[in-house]
Amino acid sequence: MQPTEMTVGDLIKRLSACDPASPLRLAMNPFFPMAHRLEQVIEATDGTGRPVVYLAEGRDADTQLGHLPPEVAVALAWQGPVQVPPRRPRRSARPASGQ
Template sequence: MDPQPEITAGELIDRLSGCDRDAPVRLAINPFFPMAHRLAHVVAATDEDGRPVIFLAEGQEQGAQLGYLPPDVAVALTWQEPDVAPPHRRRSARRHDSE
């Protein structure tokens, strides 16, 4: 299976163009222990082959890692299965007479 292709800057701009411009941008990190991080930096650079690449990074300040990724986001990213509550079994009505 081929790895998922990288998103280009143009594709990212296209995807973000329909979003609320005032919404904060966060990073979803680590599918096996999904966490949310604040985005603090955008850096244009070149990779080892001299091609342009853009890095999005969290800051070094306290609180850059916000905590666990919301479950609905992890499901949308296919990092976890939707949680389905087990079927509810009706309990019998038993009285405990302690008097």
């Protein structure tokens, strides 16, 4: 079974539910999640002649914005939720032996 690809129509439908003034970001690399600015939309054809649309980041040095927010990586199932470890009771200081 061939994996299903998101179509331009699927993307438009999903984006239509979002605030149109919101910046658009690209989440990349599940093993080292980073956020990138999108700058270009390119229409082309694949090796079989089918039309394909590419979303591309810009060329500027500040196109990569840094690490993806943890809640986004969790929502993408790229990492599990991180839970704060339980707190252990603090040990009390004991005087050194011989004092």
